[in-house]
Amino acid sequence: MSKTTWTKIEEILSGNKKDKEVHLRGWIYRTRSSGNIVFITMRDATGILQATVKKGNLPDSEFEDGKKALIESSIELTGKVKEDKRAPGGYELQVTKLNVINFAEPFPIVKDQSPEFLLDQRHLWLRSRKLASILKIRSTVVGAIHTFFRDRGFYEFDAPVLQPNQCEGGSTLFEVKYYNDKTYLSQSWQLYAEAGIFSLEKIYNMGPTFRAEKSKTSRHLSEFWMAEMEAAWMDLHDIVEVGKDEIRFILKQILKNNKNELEILEQDYKKLKQISESEFPTITYTEAINILNEKEGMNIKWGKDLRTLEENKLADYFNTPVAVTNYPVEIMAFYKPRDPKDPKTALCFDMIAPEGYGEIIGGSQRNLDVEDMKKRLKAMGEPVENYKWYFDLRRFGSVPHAGYGLGVERVVAWICGIDNIKDTIPFPRTLLRFRP
């Protein structure tokens, strides 16, 4: 006996299986019955397809099973593919064999949904077309990042998730018991990456990052995935260009692989295509302030960080992501060096996404001045002795180097055009939620 060949729904919708008999397996997406005919819209990972189950075309017991199986029941169907204008997608399956693998209980997620309820039912809501489309795009983004860096000679380099030091500020650390000691979940790969470049020169990494920020916004997660790069011999200008190339590369991969998903999410393909072919502007913080004050009628004092409102105004002013460099050095982390040409500012940059999706990349050249870093760590109240190994990197063949981190979820949210970052990750962790 030959093994059953299972067909995926996308093959049928492409027209390849017209008038052929196929075997399908998946889940009931919608079902309607009308006397002696039952319409089962079935889904698998690749799409949805209408199946017509008519009494007489299959054994009566199977017809009755089809009639009573509820949404999300898992099923196997056999039948002939017919072109039919009345069916969504233009093709339907005329069922001759129906096997219910599992009769689902009444599915809790129905037409009316609140965000809170959907988060409680996250494990079930993952099956929705919306979430499935976003997760497919996320998968492309993650794959694109690996390809982008590997194609350019970067090695993947892993840092510990349990780290003794802070990197981005002590108040945002998740503390973890470590035998009789304590440690913290990684806030950044960066400090370890700075050790790695002396071995591999160009490295990247993508992994979970934990920040206990008390942020309740549509742009923040307590656990998110950051894609970071670090490279010896590169300066600020070099990494800004790498960042722009990376964004464009990700977009091109999405446009190539996820046209269907963008359609389901009602995202504008042309708009993304245009951005993927654009040059992104680089401006300094000072220029950004001037644009905001002169062109947007705002009144921002030099020296304050750009807030959400200002970033959004700036994003509106350009239609592409924009790189902002040279923020005031006082508001920056200790590892960001002063710009010798403009000592009030740091050799750092943020990439701001269009349409209010905020900072998608943050990076800098790295500080080589140990005394300066010690001074700034002390000012923050950080124990300098914890950074002894890090300062060693400046003692044994120190070189100019730079790196940045890209927020995977923010990029996915921007590409998908969705209003909350929570939907870009299967099980979001936020200030107030860590279940399911």
Add this chain to the structure above:
RNA sequence: GCCGUCUUAGCUCAGUUGGUGGAGCUCUCGGCUGUUAACCGAGUGGUCGCCGGUUCGAGUCCGGCAGACGGCGCCA
């Protein structure tokens, strides 16, 4: 840390001046041979977030607590 909104059926919500808790959807049963989150008829389903107070009487008024959601700050 600051500010705001919400909490009534499995889901989404309405509930008038304080007077025996409702609708739609889901689900169950019946009908229907082309439906598009179908339609028609019937039915099941309630600790009105919790605690206390006022009152003859509280979903409704008052006080407290809890939870959820969102905005700002901070960040990717």
